Amino acid sequence: MSRILLIVSGGIAAYKALELVRLLRRDGVGVTSVLTDGGAQFVTPLSLQALTEEKVYSSLWSLTDESEMGHIQLSRAADLLVVAPASANILAKMAAGLTDDLASTVLLATDKPVLVAPAMNVRMWTHPATVAAMATLRGRGVHVVGPEEGAMACNEYGFGRLAEPAAIQAAIRSLLHHASLHHASPAAARPLAGRHALVTSGPTHEPIDPVRYLANRSSGRQGHAIAAALAGLGARVTLVTGPVGVPDPPGATVHRVETAEQMLAACMAAFPADVAVCAAAVADWRVAAQSSTKIKKTPGGVPPTLTLMPNPDILATLATAGPARPRLVVGFAAETDDVLDHAQAKRTRKGCDWIIANDVRPETGIMGGELNEVYLVTASGVEAWPRLPKSEVAGRLAQRIAEALDVAEALA
Numbered sequence: 001m002s003r004i005l006l007i008v009s010g011g012i013a014a015y016k017a018l019e020l021v022r023l024l025r026r027d028g029v030g031v032t033s034v035l036t037d038g039g040a041q042f043v044t045p046l047s048l049q050a051l052t053e054e055k056v057y058s059s060l061w062s063l064t065d066e067s068e069m070g071h072i073q074l075s076r077a078a079d080l081l082v083v084a085p086a087s088a089n090i091l092a093k094m095a096a097g098l099t100d101d102l103a104s105t106v107l108l109a110t111d112k113p114v115l116v117a118p119a120m121n122v123r124m125w126t127h128p129a130t131v132a133a134m135a136t137l138r139g140r141g142v143h144v145v146g147p148e149e150g151a152m153a154c155n156e157y158g159f160g161r162l163a164e165p166a167a168i169q170a171a172i173r174s175l176l177h178h179a180s181l182h183h184a185s186p187a188a189a190r191p192l193a194g195r196h197a198l199v200t201s202g203p204t205h206e207p208i209d210p211v212r213y214l215a216n217r218s219s220g221r222q223g224h225a226i227a228a229a230l231a232g233l234g235a236r237v238t239l240v241t242g243p244v245g246v247p248d249p250p251g252a253t254v255h256r257v258e259t260a261e262q263m264l265a266a267c268m269a270a271f272p273a274d275v276a277v278c279a280a281a282v283a284d285w286r287v288a289a290q291s292s293t294k295i296k297k298t299p300g301g302v303p304p305t306l307t308l309m310p311n312p313d314i315l316a317t318l319a320t321a322g323p324a325r326p327r328l329v330v331g332f333a334a335e336t337d338d339v340l341d342h343a344q345a346k347r348t349r350k351g352c353d354w355i356i357a358n359d360v361r362p363e364t365g366i367m368g369g370e371l372n373e374v375y376l377v378t379a380s381g382v383e384a385w386p387r388l389p390k391s392e393v394a395g396r397l398a399q400r401i402a403e404a405l406d407v408a409e410a411l412a
């Protein structure tokens with residue numbers, strides 16, 4: 001039987017932790033709970049004890065519990081630690097490594113995976129202190145579910161509502177599933193087995209005449225790394241790539257194209273897919289009238305004028321493909337100014353689920369370089385990821401895609 005340690009901290013949404021326990025028990029998951037002092041203001045130990053059918057822990061200073069080093073035992077006995085709801089206070093303490101009560105001590109003493117479900121007022125959630133704490137925790141590999149957008153108990157509206165218990169249950173199922181696979185055999189940890197992932201990568205080349213073209217500086221490194229990471233987690237991967245100098249990623253079926261129109265056609269031909277990751281830097285425009293012969297330079301002649309026309313929008317087309325739409329559509333936003341504003345607007349405009357945004361000003365060295373520093377922009381907010389090798393960005397993204405597909409499937 002899988003076992004979780006559920007930490008209930010102080011927030012108005014703590015009552016939903018009781019519903020979560022009920023769902024988990026129905027799944028056959030063993031639940032031991034820790035109630036913070038704040039949490040105990042909102043739910044009683046008796047309710048938790050009745051639903052978990054286990055003792056509820058709350059004090060670091062209990063002689064009977066601590067004679068057996070209870071705070072260490074509690075995390076040792078669990079496959080996963082879940083903080084739901086996670087108050088702004090406990091998230092800040094986790095980020096800082098504080099251990100002034102049983103919950104925070106257990107969280108620092110554990111080497112098990114940790115899932116947090118934040119819940120708080122929207123201004124607490126968007127406060128730079130909480131944003132920084134979340135970035136730190138995510139950077140350390142803490143898993144996060146929610147919060148969601150909606151009306152709040154404090155009569156305000158915005159992000160900060162606890163994720164629904166069913167969504168937290170789905171995230172827990174997914175993490176327990178991966179943990180058990182890892183435990184059984186590291187080679188079996190293929191959470192994307194049976195899924196089809198479509199990835200675009202590289203630049204497009206838009207011909208001017210038979211020898212010249214319009215292009216951009218995309219190297220294909222990030223898109224190819226994502227294709228490799230998704231294949232590494234067991235997905236069947238179709239990679240549609242523009243002209244690049246990087247090697248084919250292992251485990252992917254590669255379709256080479258030149259132009260945006262060819263890239264779109266190859267993507268549509270690869271449907272259906274569970275997830276589409278559009279990492280290609282598709283040229284926004286192509287030359288309206290390509291010359292079928294080389295445009296000649298005549299001595300003293302006037303340079304030719306190129307008239308451009310819009311290319312198909314591949315990301316928007318995949319994201320609005322009706323019933324054939326992949327369950328998860330991820331786009332990229334390479335920006336040189338107002339990165340986040342542009343990325344958030346792009347997510348809405350294109351109808352995609354996530355945007356990976358990065359700052360591609362030449363001084364960042366990102367375009368064509370080995371490292372990347374991205375923001376993950378989703379419906380629930382923005383995560384700033386640390387500067388990482390592109391392969392690590394790809395690994396993290398692939399893991400997040402696996403989790404999101406599991407959650408979406410569980411809720412469908």
Ligand SMILES: Cc1cc2nc3c(=O)[nH]c(=O)nc-3n(C[C@H](O)[C@H](O)[C@H](O)COP(=O)(O)O)c2cc1C
Pocket residue numbers: 008009010011012013036037038039086087088089090119120121124
């Ligand atoms: C009525 C009420 C509702 C609260 N709701 C929340 C909440 O939803 N999220 C939050 O982070 N803090 C909330 N707080 C504040 C926390 O309870 C407080 O920061 C507490 O110290 C958290 O302690 P803990 O994290 O150890 O449980 C609320 C406080 C009150 C009095």
